[in-house]
Amino acid sequence: MNEAILQDAMRLRRAGRLAEAAALYSAILREQPRHFEALHALGILRYQAGALDEAERLIGEAVLVNP
Secondary structure, rough: OOHHHHHHHHHHHHOOOOOHHHHHHHHHHHHHOOOOOHHHHHHHHHHHHHOHHHHHHHHHHHHHOOO
């Protein structure tokens, strides 16, 4: 199920629907807090939105999952 949600989030991100993509990445992380792709992608979205502290935290967690 998370794979389908991940694919939807990626499509939304490519389409510029960033808030919707972020919501799906967050949904994945609620079920799988160590999901590398969701952590990394949400971190990038937060960086693009200027939420640098949150971006750093999320990308840091992604690096811990998959150095």
